[in-house]
Amino acid sequence: MSAFDVRDILKAAGPPGQTDAPRAPLAETAAPVAPGAISTVVVAGLVRMAEFGAICALGVALHAALLGGAVPFGVRYAGAVVGIAAVSVGLFQVAGAYRIAAFRNVFKSAVTLCGGWALSFLAIAAVLLVTKLGDNYSRLWLGSYFAAGLPLLLPGRITLGRVIRDQTRRGRFDRRTAIVGGGPAAEELIAALETQKESGIRVVGVFDDRGDARSGDVVAGYPKLGTVSDLVAYARHTRLDLVVFTIPISAESRILQMLAKLWVLPIDIRLSAHATKLRLRPRSYSYLGSVPVLDVFDKPIADWDVVVKAVFDRCVGALLLIGLAPVMLGVAAAVRLTSRGPVLFRQKRHGFNNEVIEVLKFRSMYVDQCDPSAVRQVTRDDPRVTPVGRFIRKTSLDELPQLFNVLKGDLSLVGPRPHAIGARAANTFYDQVVDGYFARHKVKPGITGWAQINGWRGETDTSEKIQRRVEHDLYYIENWSVLFDLQILLTTPFALLKAENAY
Structure with missing residues (x-):
């Protein structure tokens, strides 16, 4: 701000x-x-990376086809391939070839690519001439590289143009x-x-x-x-x-x-x-x-940040789900064998931008006393909680099924904890207790968060508790980074050992 x-x-x-x-x-x-919406920043970045990779792959393939067995690839050719790709993409960038308008206009894009590609090889030729390194590279390879570049890049731009125009008509940009x-x-x-x-x-x-x-x-x-x-x-x-x-x-x-x-x-x-x-x-x-x-x-997490956080959530979430599968099976068996009713409990909560999402948990209460709206908070020695439920709530093992919510995209691994729609503090709705409460929904909620590892988890029986929780949530939103997420994830197991407020 x-x-x-x-x-x-x-x-x-x-x-x-x-x-x-x-x-x-x-x-x-x-x-x-x-x-x-589709981020134009992300689209341009992906196209830039794809063309850089394609130019590099072309150079390697031409070397294998024309010089394989006769001239080793080595550092010289690897450097030349990366240099040609970097100079070309850099010139395309300067010429505006990575703007959405350029993607839509195939003819203008083709002219820009032709000019940038020719200029890049002129620059490479000038460098080789001045440094007298021309004899170190095959002229056949360089000539073939120049001749094959545009036939490789232009069909991709034509296809990209069709896709971009279609998505533009749909209002995605x-x-x-x-x-x-x-x-x-x-x-x-x-x-x-x-x-x-x-x-x-x-x-x-x-x-x-x-x-x-x-x-x-x-x-x-x-x-x-x-x-x-x-x-x-x-x-x-x-x-x-x-x-x-x-x-x-x-x-x-x-x-x-x-x-x-x-x-x-x-x-x-x-x-x-x-x-x-x-x-x-x-x-x-x-x-x-x-x-x-x-x-x-500014929107807190946008463009590449959205991509990075989504990839982080899916990859780490999948690994955690695989690693914790034996624990989850054990908890599921304990819940099923010690009280009648389903193993999982489904509860509607506020997600990103106040969207209503359905969150999964292991059932910790007797089935006829479950409270999906969280009108009455769980307190110490609450008779509604089963003996197994008391243990899994205190250790937060009841939250593990939310890894499926992460893979589905409803939750992040790290973020403000999603609250039940009817949740209250001192018999008052959270948003009536805390100024700007709904600002915590500017990002996707998480299984764990900055508030939780700082001790603000469990019962919110006073206004001060929910106020402090929201303050920590807003701090997280303002200071988000992948390293911050990683820090919170690594700290969470130790924070769970301090379970004074979890019943």
């Missing part, structure tokens, strides 16, 4: 329970769920954007965004708390869909990637009041530079196409 501080936002929010979306059904203005604030400022911003054909911005509508003449029902051809509170419900019900404020930065109190409702969402929030007379250095802004904006909030 850059422009505003969370503490200022929470001060503007008022008492706990007023910062988040109501528990009533989501806004009827929300459109059907949009197709999932659109950044679905809501405008907050109406009037002339919003009209100017929308007009500027609509001139940026390659920015990928798709305005879905306008939201404004004002209902007078300053904010009409239609702004620059886009409907006013409701208030900022409606925007929170809208974002819970359909895909939304970006919110842009057109409110002047001088209206600080009004912006803070709106941010108190919106900061809990897993989206980017920007302040339009069109809405202020303040002019900063160009590097102080980020840009939507060429439209300058000020960063307020």
Whole structure:
């Protein structure tokens, strides 16, 4: 976060329970769920890696076909292959060949590749000439390498172009954007965004708390869909990637009041530079196409971070599932043999962006006394808990089936623990106790988390306990990294030895 501080936002929010979306059904203005977004950063990176690998593979294959048995591959040829691939991909990058617009336009992409490929070999030839290393490499190999490069790359770009155009028509590369604030400022911003054909911005509508003449029902051809509170419900019900404020930065109190409702969402929030007379250095802004904006909030885990965390979860989760299979079979047998009823207990909980997910656990209560809504928390010596259940709850062995939720994609290995929908602290819903409670849902929940290894697990019978748990969850979200996840995973077994609050 850059422009505003969370503490200022929470001060503007008022008492706990007023910062988040109501528990009533989501806004009827929300459109059907949009197709999932595809990160242009990830797509460009994958294409870059694929072409680098293809160029390297071509060089190795040509050496084997033309020089195999006569000239050893060795360090010289390996260096040349990597150098040619690096120079070529670097020139493609400089020429803009890895932009989504370039992927869509096959003809322009082909011209860029041809120029970059030719220039890369000219550069390599110049280096060999200046350094007098030309005699160390086969001219047949170099000539064949140059001749075969484009026939290798162009068919891939043609296929890629078809795929990208198809996904573009489906809106997979659109950044679905809501405008907050109406009037002339919003009209100017929308007009500027609509001139940026390659920015990928798709305005879905306008939201404004004002209902007078300053904010009409239609702004620059886009409907006013409701208030900022409606925007929170809208974002819970359909895909939304970006919110842009057109409110002047001088209206600080009004912006803070709106941010108190919106900061809990897993989206980017920007302040339009069109809405202020303040002019900063160009590097102080980020840009939507060429439209300058000020960063307020960023989605916590995006682009490559999403890919890295997903791969980490699936790979480590699968290994843990295999390694812990004997333990899980033993627990399942103990649950089944000591009390009637199913081995697994299913409970609906809040997941990413308040999505309702079904979490698996080993059943720890007598089947006729289970509490799926968690209206009544488990306490010390709770008679509803079976003898086996008491042990597996204290050691957290009851949580192991959630590894299946990780492989399914509902949970991460590490993240804020998902709470039951009806969970309470001191007979009050969590979101009415803690300011910004739903901000912990900006990332996917996890089996273990920063709060748990710091002792904030088990019963939340006081407001202070849930407050501290949420504080740790928000710290994790702000400071996430793969190394942080690994640290929490490695620390979890030791934290489980301190089970004072787990009943």
